[in-house]
Amino acid sequence: MSDIAKKQKIDSIDYVVKVSKRKGIRMSIAPGGELVVHADPFCSDDTIKQFVKQYTDKIKVQSHPGMIRLFGKSFKIKKVQGQTNHITTCEDEIIIQTKPSADATLVFKEFLNRYAKEVFEDIMDMTILRFKEYSLNKPTLKVRTMKRSWGICHPESNYITLNFELIHYPVEFVEYVICHEFVHLLEPNHSKQFYEILSTVMPDYKRRLDLIEEGKEKQYLM
């Protein structure tokens, strides 16, 4: 990644421009939420601005209040009062029912924490099947919000930490992150062998990486 990074602003949205060797323009979102534009040296400022404008218009729609993206799918949030705190999902709606005394945001946040763990565990169960040839014990899972990593692997104590923010990303991407961390249980460094194992267990991992235009900074890659 180039050192040259310019801070810019459009419609009150901050973004950083980084010069990239790859032709054209790409956009990514760092785990900390920062918008990063990767542009080749021949892209003009105007071209970049136009690109960001199109992209942020889309983001504005996606982050409409009362909406949430969970594992790549958008849900409308509906708040209602009831006798118990209870959350239901149906079709494209999430209904947050809370007692009059309860804080709906807090109730929802607790639900999301539980939900993230549940789904991550499920995906881990699926992913471990890819490692049949390797003697791998399913690691323990910890989840927290991290600024600089999607996942961290601790081979010595057989656990992985996943970024809570992954809850907003497509399952296929989350699978990739988990797979990546699992490979680290076998090979701690990003060595040639690491990528050999990764492409054996997940031959389409590159496609999954590209999948997330709401993607990420490669330099923050686990």
Ligand SMILES: [Zn+2]
């Ligand atoms: Zn890694």
